[in-house]
Amino acid sequence: xxxxxxxxxxxxxxxxxxxxxxxxxxxxxxxxxxxxxxxxxxxxxxxxxxxxxxxxxxxxxxxxxxxxxxxxxxxxx
Numbered sequence: 001x002x003x004x005x006x007x008x009x010x011x012x013x014x015x016x017x018x019x020x021x022x023x024x025x026x027x028x029x030x031x032x033x034x035x036x037x038x039x040x041x042x043x044x045x046x047x048x049x050x051x052x053x054x055x056x057x058x059x060x061x062x063x064x065x066x067x068x069x070x071x072x073x074x075x076x077x
Contacts, residue, residue, distance in 0.1 A: 014073035
């Protein structure tokens with residue numbers, strides 16, 4: 001079942017299944033390496049506050065919760 005990236009618990013891995021947003025958001029996500037089929041791992045997330053940090057392609061990427069809500073993932077575990 002797909003869920004927004006910001007709901008993935010810390011330490012869990014997932015696969016990106018969809019992206020939502022306009023052309024600018026899509027460009028930004030592509031620059032971060034976030035595309036459908038890519039694996040991600042949640043490194044840190046503060047419940048309801050602050051940015052989240054994920055591991056994508058061996059690189060740490062930080063983003064705000066608004067952007068993270070536009071990334072749909074399916075848990076890999």
